[in-house]
Amino acid sequence: MKNLRLMIAAVCLCALGLVSTPARAADSGKELVLWHAYRAEEKASLEKVVARFNAANASKGIKVKTLAVPYDAYADKISATVPRGKGPDIFIFAQDRLGGWIEAGNTVEPIDFYLEDEVRKRFIPSTMEAMTYRGTTYGLPLNYKVVTLIYNKKLVPTPPKSSGELVKVAKKLTDKKAGRFGLAYSYGDFYYHASLMNGFGGGVFGPGTTPTLNSAENVKSVEQVLKWVEKDGILPAEPSSALITSLFNEGKAAMVFSGPWFLGEIAKSVDYGLAPLPTLDEAGGKPMRPWMTVEGVYVSAPSKNKDAAFEVVKYLTSEEAAKMLALEGRQSPANQAVYKDAQVAGDKVLKAFRDQVEVAVPMPNVPEMSMVWSPATSAMNAILKKASTPKAAFDDAQKAVAKDVAGLRKK
Amino acid sequence: MSASDPQQTGDGREGVADRPLPESEAPPSLHSADPRKGGQAPGAPRHMRVLAGLVLALGLVLALAHGLLSRTVEDLTVQREDRRALVSLHALTDLVERAEGSGDAARAVVSAWQDQMRAGSAVRVIAFSGIKLEASTFPEDVGDKAAPRRLAREEKPIYDRGQRLRTAVETNQEEGGARKAELETELLSNGGRQVSAPVEVDGSVVGMVEMATAPQAPAPKPGLGPLLLWWLVPLAACAGASFVVRKQGLRVVASVVAFAVGLGGYAAYSLRTLEHEVRESQEVVAAQLRTMAERAATVLAEQQLPAEPALRPGHWDADEFRRPLGLVSPAGEVDAAVLAERVEEVASGVRRTFGGLAVLGLAVLLFIGMGGLARTVETVVEHRQAYLYIAPAMVGMLVLVFFPFFYGITLSFTDSNLYNSSQPLSDTWVGLRNYVEILGDFTIAKRGSDGALVFNYLNFYYTLFFTVVWTVTNVAIGVSVGLGLALILNVQGLAMRPVYRVLLILPWAMPNYITALIWKGMFHQQFGVVNHVIRMFGGQGLAWFDSPATSFLTALTTNGWLSFPFMMVVSLGALQSIPAELYEAARVDGASRWQQFTAITLPALKPALVPAVILSVVWTFNMFNIIFLVTDGEPGGSTEILVTQAYKYAFQRYRYGYAAAYSTVIFGILLLYSMVQNRLSRATEAA
Amino acid sequence: MLRSRREGMPHWPLHVVLVGFTLFTIYPILWVLTIAFSGNQSLAIATLPEAPTVMDRLRAITPWPETWSFSNFVSVMTDQPFAKWMFNSVVVALGTTVLGVFLACTAAYAFSRFKFPGQRTGLMAFLVSQMFPGTLMLIPLYIILVQWLGLGSSRLGLIIVYATTSIPFSVWMLKGYFDTIPKDLEEAALMEGASVGRIFWTIILPLAKPAVAVTALFSFMTAWNEFILAATFMDQEEMYTAPVGLRFFVGGFSQQWGYFAAGSIIVSVPVVFLFLYLQKYLVSGLTAGSVKG
């Protein structure tokens, strides 16, 4: 009868768990729910900002409650809940899913109506662009993430300004036999490659979201990578992110193209610097233009308190909040005024990303973008593995994307 | 068993004896023998059953038909009113556009227009630039709220509506299609309707005109008279017939005839009503068009607006994409040919609907009339204990498993995708097209320029082939490794058996999310452990994820690692249940070890292994995590299995309907497999 | 092979095979441990010095942290309300087990012992439902559970979903086992005046203990490891389950494998113990068809 006792214990425990379900907060006053996918210091700083907002607005009865959702489940959770009127009032997400949610409907509230010009102007223009879908603004940009040049100060005293210089410096630091490389980045990853592609003037979509993967510029940009890999030999093979981290931390990669997420992985012993990506001699001295992902703050369409929600959005993207998020949460705010602040301006990292973002291109926020990744990655692989010529590979990718886009449009 | 019991057929239902017995000759289990079950509950007399069937079937079908008819009539009325309002709105928009959409000119046009509208109607013009209410005749917009002014916060939905229209116009232009509605109509709380249209000046949308119409008289309801008539008359006729006729078969025939008469009569009535509605609508819209054309011309002249290009009343009666409907000519005449087409369209719709209803009704009628209902109730009562035991699980399954499952299957017949997922499924119905697209594409491979075979990895049949290879190899590995280890672990007196056993089932207990990623890391080209080992022995490291074969190998290793413990435990259990005497007997007979294995061990393992294999085939076939985490289809989608492909269709290409069809095909394949397997194993058992 | 000792075959080759396989089996798990105890966040990539010697290579493939540290475990437990999430997981998993096993037992008993119309179809339907790929189920499930039943953000809702989805497998297992329990036991009990319910509870269930244990284990694991439904249905942080909490460490831009590995270990420990505890049942419970009552 030991099992019986076990079973009874289990039932009791369950009952206890079920009973102790916290009663749902009554909808008294205006409680607003904010969803995000942050943790650690980002979460802490966001909660601090929210707390400040709550303190300031306690008299109005507005209270913001936050909920962290794991990133892997976040998009699905939004897609499942918000259109059915259940989810949050405000949520933070990168712009890549924005178009999809707008097309799906009843998810993101357009906010042009609320938007005074002064608010519009407080952001770095390209981040605002990322929040705009088919001419309508749907959110305010909170922060951005962008790839830049990260270098080991011990190996590279002054960062190269142009691709010519880059190759020269890198070649000197490369010793393949010893596993040393002048430059390391995930060049097979289409996201990283985009800085070259955009730099050459290429891109993914033309007007009306017609794919333009096989444009001459795109082909040229891959040929550039091929040159770096084969002719100059400054890049390692199969550069996964874990490998790049290891190489850089062991001083075997002098320079890296990567974003803010990389900084957390750099070993304490490495003295690193940040600089803008070099210009491209091959493209007439135009700068490399990385894609930028912008995390926006959105008002959810079914929210019952849109006015108040927009006030929260406005506060979260204000200079005061941006400063906290930047300094404590280590985010790069989209609010441009905050960079005039002495503390922020004095932060080399924030400053470097701010410089880089000037030439960055917002990653397309149209839903069709998700159809690009897999064919484009395949094309990059085929080219780098010499299984296909750049032109042919991009032609294939173009065809695949065009087919998928057409499949979506079919009526 | 009990059904053929004379006690139960005691009330003389001769039709019952020849129906198949629920349990063919199998000895009954003790539970079916509920001795208290008397079987004396007499069914309703049979002529009453036929009548009851008719009452219910005809009643149900007519009620449905009546409901549908009312709704259709209402829809037609609403459509007509919308079209009338739109004709007026388009005429007005045309004028507002000529006034450049803003300023005093626009306001003048609006106020001039208001004069001729029914009381309770109102118009407003929105200009996007400055978010302004340009002109308004709404009663609330007076005094300090009079136009022009900036829209107030609570008026945000109006502005957003305008923006929506603008986006729609631009999107349609950009894509050269008609995907998004360029007009919006909305039911107002007071019963009136509101229609909105974009204002285009110099090719770009700068504002919006909205018109709220006065509440309308409710749509005429189809009378209950015909309904009752066509219900009661056939009923009475059938009742009479069934008392006269003594043969049950004839009674059923009579009821079917009565049913047909009732439904047919009501169908004719519905058809007449609808045709009348359609014809009347055209007249009304045509009249409206003529009035509006005149009115517009007058206002045009009064306000001295540019007269070029000429007014185009033919474009005013338009669909939601602002494409002319063509039912009414620009001069305001009803186009008889188009109208006839439209009437025929409605009529065929009615015929289809009534066809469906007839099938439904007949099913109900025959089910009740032929005693199906009585039998069903009897069966349920007789086996209530069994059903009671199954009910809780069944209810759960129905709600949480089968409902989503059928929803998925329904979805597979639609073209549901990101853009139209909010529409009702009937609007995106495409029948079997997704299936044809999936199954009808045979371009599995083509010759490359160098003559080599290039596989089309996205092709269904390639993926199916790969999935089958994946499943077969995985299960084979799982079974052979598991069985091999079980045989070793079953050796009597082997030291440390429990230790091995515990360690060997660990992969089963760990969450596979992390172990899968660890395995992926172990196959890294430069730094992976596997390549380190190869290099230790002087070999070259492999780029594992570059060729389909090696990439497949990584996934296979990972999944083999994850799945052998299950097979091992199953085999171990089965091995332990083999009596030792069997081996002793075999040894006495001089059987070699191998002979013992094939003659005793394998047959004894079969009953345990067969279900385990079936199960693991199903699991492996749908093993999403491993493929998704380890190879992710690399290179180029060549190691995608069907489920991961379905996932990608849904979440990368946003084609929900297509992905659902894909899933349904997967389901079909597995179902087929399990049926064949079932038959095979039964056949071998019988042999 | 089976009677090797008496036939004089030495055991050591078997040990060699077993040790080899055991190493293969625990090797990846050792890496998880290494990452967890390393105090770092990287996914165990060791670079080699120039001209690596065999010893260097050996070092690179040995799952042993350079320095031992509990910091990952400490962080996991303190950084977030992980204890609370573990508690939720325990409640949900146990609830699922109790409910799932109960539902499956009753249904399987009916399928095994009663003869009734629809028996084959019903059993088939249960099996078939296993075959529909689950990736598209999220939204319909959300609609049913949260919108219709109003069970969002409740443990009960999760329990119901998990229990239901574990039914088909459990019914399958249990029916096979029930079939092997001799009928005359039940008849004997019937003769003694026991009701069907009593027979079920006092005769059949205790006899089917191994199979019940196995189904319980499976139900438990279903609930214990599931992540996406739990993350979607729960709208309050204190209601998350442990797997949801774990996923905070990976996904998005930054991935903290050290925390994740440590968390995985914490989460796995109860399951491993459950496995150990239920081992004796596992072997007999899984092989319903061949065990004679």
Place this chain on the structure above:
Amino acid sequence: MAGVSFKDVAKRYGEVSVIEGLNLEIRDHEFMVLVGPSGCGKSTALRMIAGLEEISGGAVSIGERVVNDLPPKERDVAMVFQNYALYPHMSIRENLEFGLKIRKTPKPEMNRLVNDAAEILGISHLLERKPKQLSGGQRQRVALGRAIVRKPAVFLFDEPLSNLDAKLRVQMRSEIKKLQQRLGVTSVYVTHDQIEAMTMGHRIAVMKDGKLQQLGTPLEVYDRPANLFVAQFIGSPPMSFLTATLEADGESLSGDGFKLPVPRSLRPVTAGKGGLQLQVGLRPDHVLSPESPSRGETARIEVKVELVEPLGNEVIVHSRLGEHSLVYRLPPQHTPESGALMPVVVELDSLHLFDARTEQRLSA
């Protein structure tokens, strides 16, 4: 206490009829044995009393009650199963208590009943063990104990001894019989073993193909088998049969290799039936060596000895008579040689004559 009666009872599975028109009265306190080859419907009949089988037609009564529609627990019967059907997860005591617990018997009463039953069966020392730890005979006793502990109105035994070895079977046979005598409970006992039937039953009912062939005390059935089947089935070694034709005078029989007079007592029956085909049954006990004393009318025939089985106190002789085989027993001192021709004496009064066509006994 109560009797059991079958009235026109039928059992059908769909088209297949297992029992047809069974009429049987089992008296109060009687030990009734249902015997027959497997598949004859005897177990089904027993299970119908138990309530484990539905009754397709007719009525089964226990005492005065028709029990067709009563569930087993309301019939006040207990059953002992062939495979014992002990609950493996319960101790012996729990097994015995199970039925009492269901009846909510008070604890002290229950203890007393269980101990009494255990005492009677000599299993008191086994009460705390599990069935697995018991030998076959012990388990059988427990199964009996479970039946008697409830003091039911009727005991049902479904081939309870068939899983025991021969020696134990003989022992249990007498124990069950003694137990029944002691408790005086109406008992229905199903077996395919005619020795069990003969030794245990007050009366035995011989069944075949769902029909009752003969009902009577063991001696009645032995001495006057109603038909060819019963004659073949009952008795060991079995009765020998000779195919014969009745002579025209109706007073003698002839078959391959023999000619016998019709016993005087049967002559009225055979008179005028010349040419009738008959089966002549001879029990081994009624074929004697010429030296032995015999009773009544005798006839002498000569047989060829084929096989001799010495059993110590007697020998079983298998011999040939024309195309027929003939089995009989002799005292050991008369053991013949295999292959020898031997004259034997047949006691004519014990001849059993059966109509070869109807297989029914010809009797006066």
